[in-house]
Amino acid sequence: MSDIIKQKIWDIIASNTSAAEAGWLQQKVALAPGAVAPIELMTAFVAASRFLSKKIITTSEAEKAALNLEIPGFSVDGWSLVRLGRVWLLTQLDPSDKEEYVKNIETLFDTAEMNELVALYSALPLLSYPDQWLFRATDAVRSNMGFVFDAIALHNPYPEKHFSELAWNQLVLKTIFNDKPIHLIEGLENRTNEKLAVTLSDFAHERWAAGRSVPAQVWRLTGKYLNSALLADMQHLFDSDQEDDRKAAALACGDASLPAANYLLAKYTDLEKSVKSGALTWADLEH
């Protein structure tokens, strides 16, 4: 990991801490890099909640842009100071001895309580040896862990870069299943795929059979992969009494290259016009 990102995170910490809080953090890493015993940093990671405020930090647009420039998609918006402090402490662990480094991070995972897990998953895009954390990351998705799930699924660029297609699709489906906003998943557009689109159709059928609804914006994952089965779903949406469903069908058909989708859309003149003119976009359905 670059020293630049450490510095940029520190800049945000510095503008959100009292002198005592900043002093405590600096004292924990005061010795030359590598000279701090890992257990000191690990203990500080745990103890952070005793020494740092739980208030939500504020970041300037420039700071946000700077972070994003270093690691695209990485964001600290809405984090508490404790969470940010913990992530910064993790960046101070010396990665030069891989075995030792992995063992220390694994130990932190093994012993973590919920807020610590949130910090650990939030830090994944910054950790060295990214492939080493795949099991942890996919496990976080599988185990349905409230805040922890959010930490891996939303505003986190790690899954887009490292998840297999299977794991990625699970993450997206689970986000839908948990009624969380999928547009907060980093890389959502980049990693759409046919299997996901087909699975989504099955999922929607289950929901409809149970008399439940499906959030309209999830159909953004299907446009490029419309087939006859999905086209029938689009018709179902056009027939819905929910305006968002009709908009979603129009947008998905607008994304499609399948001629039948274009014919279908053409039946709904007003919607077709909104889609083609760009007056209606998926962003309108992001709730």
Place this chain on the structure above:
Amino acid sequence: MCLNHNELAQNPSHFEDSEEANQAPAHRDIAWNDYKDLIKGMRFFDPHIHMVSRTTDDYQAMNQAGIVALIEPAFWVGQPRTGLSTFKDYYSSLVGWERFRSSQFGIKHYCTMGLNSREANNEPLAEQVMEILPLYIYKEGVVGVGEIGFDDQTPAEEKYYRLQLELAKEAKLPVQIHTPHRDKKKGTERSMAIALEHGIDPSWVIVDHNNEETVKSVLDQGFYAAFTIYPFTKMGNERMVKVVEQYGPERIMINSAADWGISDPLAIPKTAALMKMRGIPDETIRLVTYQNAIDAFGQSGQIDVTDFESGYAVDQTEKFHGNSILRGGQQPAPVKDFLVIN
């Protein structure tokens, strides 16, 4: 039923002239309906109870009886552990699932973390536990290092007791000392002497499981003296009342230490009721069943009484790691008012 034994003794009715009739009910003879009025409006803090071994019924009964908060010390689960992982899982449950479960029954849950004295005797495992212990003692809601001290009073127990005293000192956490069942007097004195030798302020040390033999020395040396009301083996609560009568409320606290043995999670409210019957002032009862524990363990900086002093709000629809205490299809409490139980 007699509300004030002293008053009755001074002014017996015609029907209560025998010595037997004048006896206040013993701990095991009074039922909830008999004593709930006596402790109405009181709130209790149990500074030592092992909820991991207890049931949902216990939580519900404790909540009904006025227990608003508790401390669960790390202890021995009843059989030897085979590896570090089981320690990790156990410690994690104390700050995780058990804390959540407690909250679902209206009780604020804190814990103390430590390597139990009995388990110090497996040295290879103890070494590994000591390596990860710092990662637990600093966690939120950990109010002390405990319960530590002596069981068999072996050199290994002493070694890990001393190491943990140093950890507590560094973390600025109170220490909760378990005193041995056998050779208690010597073990208690030794525990205190070692704590003082390590330069620990005795007002940061809670010496547990006291009895009539140990209490004076513990209080005289400036330590907190905790008493465990545990049937048959430790203190009975009639004896406890006498201790409070003799020593007053300063630095004395009562707990149940209820665990997987034959024990009573309502030991504190029952003892409070008994104290009330025996004419002990309300303020004294409040100190020994609530306030002193908060003062002692609150030195950790981890107890915020506003979390529980006006009761503890419960939302049984909340989830922990996506899991609820409610088993498939159960409705959140209260369900008692409804005829149909879904």
